[in-house]
Amino acid sequence: MNYPIYLDYNATTPCAPEVIEAMLPYFGTHFGNAASKSHPYGWVAENAVEEAREKIANLIGAKTKEIIFTSGATEAINLGIKGTFEAFSGEKQHYITALTEHKAVLDTFAELEKRGAEVTYLPVDSTGNIGLEELEKAILPHTKMICLMWANNETGIIHPVEKIAQIAQSKNIIFFTDAVQAAGKIPVHTRGIHLMAISAHKLYGPKGVGALYVRHNHDLPKPLAQIHGGGHEKGMRSGTLNVPGIAGFGKAAELRLEEMILESDRLENLRNKLEKGLLELSDTFLNGSQESRLPHVTNIAFGGMEGEELLKKVNQKVAVSSGSACTSISPKPSHVLAAMGISSDLGRASIRFSLGKNTKEADIEFTLEWVKKVVAELRKNT
Structure with a gap:
């Protein structure tokens, strides 16, 4: 063609040649299930997953144990938002996001509204920026999460993540950022951030694999699992891991950090x-x-x-x-x-x-x- x-x-993005090369052995030679703990096939697969987890953590400035693998950013977003809603089950709940978020975020919040949550959708100005004063005014006593993307997928606008994190921290509210378009393109970090969604195929890795960063050193509830069965990924996301995809994701993250x-x-x-x-x-x-x-x-x-x-x-x-x-x-x-x-x-x-x-x-x-x-x-x- x-x-x-x-x-x-x-x-x-196309898979980088080095990414394809890193993935290939795990389709054939090293085909083991990363959850098979009793023989070398499983050990080699598990080792590949943990090496990739470390490389992805390095890209965003996280601890290795804070990376939860998913099938992509949409699943990571659903896990982060719906999982938080369920963690606060029985309480009055309010969430803040923006009108310009990705549909994966907006549609997930629409689902939460059906389940009884209140959601404030912040407006933006003519350049696509939110107002920090409007964000602060939108916070209610029962606000559970501020969910704002790092960079917009259509316009490229970068939100003031550090200032948003400070506002969330001052009110002891979970801050979730969709960093899909930012990670691997510009430096990102996890300071003041509780949840972050990233995706391999936006940074020269394979499709069908993503991650949710879940911060550990704080006392706010962590999201509850949305997929059950086997307790994989520290019980947060069950299912046999996509070892080739994860190996490719790790290599892509390593390359982006360098380039x-x-x-x-x-x-x-x-x-x-x-x-x-x-x-x-x-x-x-x-x-x-x-x-x-x-x-x-x-x-x-x-x-x-x-x-x-x-x-x-x-x-x-x-x-x-x-x-x-x-x-x-x-x-x-x-x-x-x-x-x-x-x-x-x-x-x-x-x-x-x-x-x-x-x-x-x-x-x-x-x-x-x-x-x-x-x-x-x-x-x-x-």
Whole structure:
């Protein structure tokens, strides 16, 4: 297949060659079940899992025992949120999140509301930022959790995690952050954070494996298991571990720790070149702030055209998306852009460009040429 240039790294990343190499032995030679404690097949598998756990802990500044493996970030988010709700069972419960969170968070809170929880959805300003004063005002005596993402998957906006953590700490409230788009792209940490979701396939690891960081040194309740049967992962998540996937996740985390800073500088320069070139077109706008955002992402609105046609045409030669991969099949405008006050027409005519390890300067130059051509054609026919 003649693939287009790939600029959709926020949707998923290719496995790094070193990651594939690290995974291969655990499909065949070392095929043991990590829970088999009585023979070498199990011991080798368990050792691979524990080595990976350490590498992932190093990436986010956690202790090894604080990493719980899951099938991905969506499961980690469900475990963190629903597990906390069940830990406070019988109590009046209130949660705080934002309108611009990933659907995995928003849909999970919608489920909690059905079960009797109160949820406050913080608004954002036109750049996608929350107000810290509004966050503090939203806290009630029975608030159990503040759940805010580290970096937005559509606009790249980075939330002030340290300040949010301080607010949560001052009120003795659990702080859960979805760090899926941040971990491995920018430095992250666990200071003042109780729960954190991360995913392998966003940082050049395999799909189908993620982790929930669960802080140990505090007195607030930890999430209760949502999957039962065998008591794996310290009783928090039962099920036979995906040893090849976990080995790959560990290798990916190790590589990102080494490459991340240099790589982010390179990608920021390429992103800025792309952004500057696209914004030279008339009636184009940057969605989000130029301050405090991920270095490899830009989200551009193209006025004066039909969004579906724009996306279809651009994707003939450059693979991009209009927002989250989980909602890309929907013709509805992005809920993130809508929350920022962007009209539905402009929201539908917005494209997220996300760059990655394999992005070259020539790709950016071609993309600029191609998108400008597509926009000119569509505007001529409008």
